[in-house]
Amino acid sequence: MAEAHQAVAFQFTITPEGIDLQLSYQALNQIYHSGVRSWKRRVSRMRNRVIKGVYPASPSSWLFVVIAILATLYMRSDPSMGLIDKIQQHLPLSLHVSLSSQGQTMLSALVFSTLLWLSLILALRFCLKLLLSYHQWMFEMHGPVSNTTKVWVTLLRLLSSRKPLLYSYQTSLPHLPVPTIKDTLSRYLQSVRPLLSDPAYKRMTELANGFESNLGNRLQRYLKLKALWATNYVSDWWEEYIYLRSRGPIMVNSNYYGMDFLFVTPTSVQAARAGNTITALLLYRRKVNREELKPSRVPGTVIPLCAAQYERMFNTTRTPGLETDVLQHWQDSEYVAVYHKGRFFRLWVYNAGRLLSPREIEHQIQRILDDPSPPLPGEERLGALTAGDRVPWHQMRKQYFSSGINKRSLDIIERAAFFVTLDDEEQGMKGDDPAGNLDRYAKSLLHGKCYDRWFDKSFSIVIYKNGKNGLNAEHSWADAPTIAHLWEFTLATDAFQLGYTDDEHCKGDVDRMLTIMISLSCWFRCLLADDxxxxxxxxxxxxxxxxxxxxxxxxxxxxxxxxxxxxxxxxxxxxxxxxxxxxxxxxxxxxxxxxxxxxxxxxxxxxxxxxxxxxxxxxxxxxxxxxxxxxxxxxxGAGIDRHLFCLYVVSKYLGVDSPFLKEVLSExxxxxxxxxxxQQIELFxxxxxxxxxxxxxxxxxxxxxxxxxxxxxxxxxxxxxxxxxxxxxxxxxxxxxxxxxxxxxxxxxxxxxxxxxxxxxxxxxxxxxxxx
Missing domain, CATH: 3.30.559.10 (Chloramphenicol acetyltransferase-like domain)
Structure with a gap:
C-alpha cells in the first residue's frame, strides 16, 4: 500500500514540564471549512424543506395573502367573517397589555392570514394528489383522448407550473393500492395458461379457488391494514426479503452493470477519464443534495415519478448480517475510495471547502497509478469478501473488522461517496474481435476479478487503462432507471461539459499543495464469475x-x-x-x-x-x-406478483402455509x-x-x-x-x-x-x- 501522511488536528503529551500541546493549522483549517460546508448543507436542507412543504404554492405566496387580507381590512371589509375578532379576543393577556388596539388587530390579521395560507396549501396539495391518482390517461395514449383526460392534463399543468424541487411531489403521490384477491388470481391464472397442460391448469385453478375462499381473504385483511399506515405496502418487504435477506452472493446474482459510449472514448488517458468521471458524479451528488434535479417524469408527459430512491444513491453501503443485511447511509462524505493493483486509497475530493477541479483529481489519480508500493498482506483480495456468500462475510467482519485499525480501514471504504477501481486492463469494442471484446467488457463490469470491485457499495465506478469506463451497481437500494439517470448525466457531463484538452487531459490547473490521503483494508478471496x-x-x-x-x-x-x-x-x-x-x-x-x-x-x-x-x-x-x-x-398498481409476494409474507408472519402461494412463488x-x-435525451x-x-x-x-x-x-x-x-x-x-x-x-x-x-x-x- 502507498504511504499516507494524514494530518492530525492536535497532539498532546504529558511531560515533567507539563502538557506539550501542538496544533496543526492545516488540519484545523480543514476542520473549519468542513464545518462551514456542513452548516451550509443544513441551511440548504431547511430551506428546501420549506419550499417542498408548501408546494405547489411558494413561500412568497404567504406575503401575497397577508397583503390581500390587510388591504381588505384597510378598506373596512372583514374577509374573515368575524374570525379576526375571535382571534383578537383569545390573544394572551400580556399582548393585550403591551399592544395597542390597532396592533392587536394587525397581529390577529397576520395569524388569520397564515392559517388561511396553510389551508389553501393543504387544499392545493389535496387536489394535486387527486390528480396524480388518475391513471386512465395511460390507457388512452395511443387512441382518442377523453374530455376527462383533457381537463385532467390542463389542471395538472396548472398546478405544476411552478418549478419543483427533486422531492416536491413526494407527499402528493398516491399510495400503491392493494388489488382485490379475485382480480389478482384471475390475472395469474391467465398468465400461466399457455405454460400448463389442461390437467395442470385445472389443478392450479382448484388451488387458486381454495386459496381465495379460505386463507386468501384473511391475508388480504392484514395487507389492507398495512396499506393504511405504510407509505407503500410492498417496498419495505420487497427490499428486505428479496434483497437484504438473500444469503447468496450479490455479485452476478443481484448487482448489475452500465457501459460507456459504444463507439467513442473521450480520452485514452486513464487518470484524465477518472478525473472527469469522478467530478461529474460529485456534481450530480451536489444537485441531489440541493434538490436541483428536475423530478423524473413519465416520458412525454408532465406526470412525476417517485424520487425516493435518489436519497441513498451516494455514501451508502450494504453491510452483511447473519440473517439479513443492512443498508447504511451517511449524510455526506468528502472522499472516494480508490482501488489500484491490490491497494486501497482514500482520495479527498474537497480542499478548503471547495470541490477539486477535474485536473486536480486527475493529478491525484495519476499519483496513485505511478505509486510502485506493493499491497500489504491480504489487502489485494479484500474485495472478494463482498463477492461471496453473505454469512461468511458477516463472520469475517465480526471476527477481524470489529475493532482497531481493521475497523477504521473498513469504515473508510464503506463511508466513501462511492468506490472507484482503476483497472489495469483495456476494454471496449475496438480491436480485432469487436463482438468478443464487448462480451469481455460486459463480464469485466459484472464481476471483474471478483476481488477488484467493492460489490457492497451503492455503486462502483471502473476506469480502464485505455480510458473506457463503466459501473457496477448494488440492487437493494434502488432499481436500474435511477442509476441509469445518474450514468446518463455522468457521460454527458464528462464528454460535453467538462471536456478535455488537445492532449487528452482534464481542463484546469493543479494546486500543487494537494496531497493524496490513502487508506488500507485487509484480506480474503472469493469465486463465482467464470460460470x-x-x-x-x-x-x-x-x-x-x-x-x-x-x-x-x-x-x-x-x-x-x-x-x-x-x-x-x-x-x-x-x-x-x-x-x-x-x-x-x-x-x-x-x-x-x-x-x-x-x-x-x-x-x-x-x-x-x-x-x-x-x-x-x-x-x-x-x-x-x-x-x-x-x-x-x-x-x-394492478400487477400480480407484488401482491402475491406480500400475501406470502403475511402468511409467514401468521405461521400458516398456503400450498397455492408456495407453488406460485417457487416458479x-x-x-x-x-x-x-x-431518460435525459436532452443531454445527448x-x-x-x-x-x-x-x-x-x-x-x-x-x-x-x-x-x-x-x-x-x-x-x-x-x-x-x-x-x-x-x-x-x-x-x-x-x-x-x-x-x-x-x-x-x-x-x-x-x-x-x-x-x-x-x-x-x-x-x-x-x-x-x-x-x-
Whole structure:
C-alpha cells in the first residue's frame, strides 16, 4: 500500500514540564471549512424543506395573502367573517397589555392570514394528489383522448407550473393500492395458461379457488391494514426479503452493470477519464443534495415519478448480517475510495471547502497509478469478501473488522461517496474481435476479478487503462432507471461539459499543495464469475423508428421477439419476467409484466406452424395490444406478483402455509428481461453526435437454466442487447440465444413490412404524439 501522511488536528503529551500541546493549522483549517460546508448543507436542507412543504404554492405566496387580507381590512371589509375578532379576543393577556388596539388587530390579521395560507396549501396539495391518482390517461395514449383526460392534463399543468424541487411531489403521490384477491388470481391464472397442460391448469385453478375462499381473504385483511399506515405496502418487504435477506452472493446474482459510449472514448488517458468521471458524479451528488434535479417524469408527459430512491444513491453501503443485511447511509462524505493493483486509497475530493477541479483529481489519480508500493498482506483480495456468500462475510467482519485499525480501514471504504477501481486492463469494442471484446467488457463490469470491485457499495465506478469506463451497481437500494439517470448525466457531463484538452487531459490547473490521503483494508478471496456467459450486441438493422411506423409498440415488438427467440432456442415457452416501474406511486419500485401471454404464444405458434401471413399479423397486433395492456396495469398498481409476494409474507408472519402461494412463488423465471430507458435525451445530440451512444447495461441470469436479457432502445435506428446465461447449463448459450433474437427481430419485421397499407389499423402511434 502507498504511504499516507494524514494530518492530525492536535497532539498532546504529558511531560515533567507539563502538557506539550501542538496544533496543526492545516488540519484545523480543514476542520473549519468542513464545518462551514456542513452548516451550509443544513441551511440548504431547511430551506428546501420549506419550499417542498408548501408546494405547489411558494413561500412568497404567504406575503401575497397577508397583503390581500390587510388591504381588505384597510378598506373596512372583514374577509374573515368575524374570525379576526375571535382571534383578537383569545390573544394572551400580556399582548393585550403591551399592544395597542390597532396592533392587536394587525397581529390577529397576520395569524388569520397564515392559517388561511396553510389551508389553501393543504387544499392545493389535496387536489394535486387527486390528480396524480388518475391513471386512465395511460390507457388512452395511443387512441382518442377523453374530455376527462383533457381537463385532467390542463389542471395538472396548472398546478405544476411552478418549478419543483427533486422531492416536491413526494407527499402528493398516491399510495400503491392493494388489488382485490379475485382480480389478482384471475390475472395469474391467465398468465400461466399457455405454460400448463389442461390437467395442470385445472389443478392450479382448484388451488387458486381454495386459496381465495379460505386463507386468501384473511391475508388480504392484514395487507389492507398495512396499506393504511405504510407509505407503500410492498417496498419495505420487497427490499428486505428479496434483497437484504438473500444469503447468496450479490455479485452476478443481484448487482448489475452500465457501459460507456459504444463507439467513442473521450480520452485514452486513464487518470484524465477518472478525473472527469469522478467530478461529474460529485456534481450530480451536489444537485441531489440541493434538490436541483428536475423530478423524473413519465416520458412525454408532465406526470412525476417517485424520487425516493435518489436519497441513498451516494455514501451508502450494504453491510452483511447473519440473517439479513443492512443498508447504511451517511449524510455526506468528502472522499472516494480508490482501488489500484491490490491497494486501497482514500482520495479527498474537497480542499478548503471547495470541490477539486477535474485536473486536480486527475493529478491525484495519476499519483496513485505511478505509486510502485506493493499491497500489504491480504489487502489485494479484500474485495472478494463482498463477492461471496453473505454469512461468511458477516463472520469475517465480526471476527477481524470489529475493532482497531481493521475497523477504521473498513469504515473508510464503506463511508466513501462511492468506490472507484482503476483497472489495469483495456476494454471496449475496438480491436480485432469487436463482438468478443464487448462480451469481455460486459463480464469485466459484472464481476471483474471478483476481488477488484467493492460489490457492497451503492455503486462502483471502473476506469480502464485505455480510458473506457463503466459501473457496477448494488440492487437493494434502488432499481436500474435511477442509476441509469445518474450514468446518463455522468457521460454527458464528462464528454460535453467538462471536456478535455488537445492532449487528452482534464481542463484546469493543479494546486500543487494537494496531497493524496490513502487508506488500507485487509484480506480474503472469493469465486463465482467464470460460470457467467455474457453476450453484448448492437442491433442496427432497424430501431424504434421503423417499428412505430408499423403501429406497434417498440417494447411489445421486442418482447414478442424474445418469446419467438426463446421458443426457437428451447422448443417451448417459459415464465417471463419483464420489469415495470411503479414509481407513479409513493416509494414505488417495480412490478412484473408477465410477457409470456396467451396472445403472444398464439402468435409464435402460428408463425412457426406456417399459418398465413395475414393471420400472423393479426395475432401479432393482438399480442402487442395485450402486452401494452399488461404493462399499463403493472404501472398503475394492478400487477400480480407484488401482491402475491406480500400475501406470502403475511402468511409467514401468521405461521400458516398456503400450498397455492408456495407453488406460485417457487416458479422459476427462466427468461428475465428489462429495458433500460434513456431518460435525459436532452443531454445527448444523437443527430449531430451519433457516435456518442451508450451501450446501456445488463445483469446476470435469474435462473441457473435461464437467460437474462437487458436492452436499450437508442435513437430511432439501434437497439443494444445484453444477454447472460451460465456455462454450467448445457441447454443455454448466450451467443446462440443472441443470434435467435437477431433473427426473430428480422423475421417479425419482414412479416409486418409485407402488410398491405390498406390493411393497417387507422389508430395507433402513427398519430401525432400526445404530450400529456
Amino acid at each position: 457467467v456467459d455474457c453476450h453484448v450486441f448492437p442491433f442496427r438493422e432497424f430501431g424504434k423508428g421503423r417499428v412505430k411506423k408499423l403501429r406497434v409498440s417498440p417494447d411489445a415488438f421486442i418482447q414478442i421477439s424474445l418469446q419467438l427467440a426463446y421458443y426457437r432456442d428451447r422448443g417451448g415457452f417459459c415464465l417471463t419476467y419483464e420489469a415495470s416501474m411503479t414509481r407513479l406511486f409513493r416509494e414505488g419500485r417495480t412490478e412484473t409484466v408477465r410477457s409470456c401471454s396467451n396472445e403472444t404464444c398464439a402468435f409464435v405458434k402460428a408463425l412457426e406452424g406456417g399459418e398465413s401471413a395475414e393471420q400472423c399479423r393479426r395475432l401479432l397486433r393482438l399480442a402487442s395490444e395485450g402486452h401494452q395492456n399488461l404493462y399499463r396495469m403493472a404501472m398503475t 422459476p423465471w427462466r427468461l428475465s428481461t428489462s429495458q433500460t430507458p434513456i 445530440d444523437i443527430k449531430n453526435h451519433p457516435d456518442y451512444i451508450s451501450l446501456g447495461g445488463g445483469f446476470g441470469p435469474v435462473a441457473d437454466d435461464g437467460y437474462g436479457v437487458s436492452y436499450i432502445i437508442v435513437g430511432e435506428d439501434m437497439i443494444n442487447f445484453h444477454v447472460s446465461s451460465k456455462y454450467s447449463c448445457k441447454e443455454t448459450d448466450s451467443h446462440r440465444f443472441g443470434a435467435e433474437i437477431h433473427k426473430a427481430l428480422q423475421d417479425i419485421m419482414a412479416l409486418m413490412s409485407a402488410e398491405p397499407k390498406s390493411a393497417a389499423p387507422s389508430r395507433g402511434p402513427s398519430q401525432p404524439k400526445k404530450q400529456l
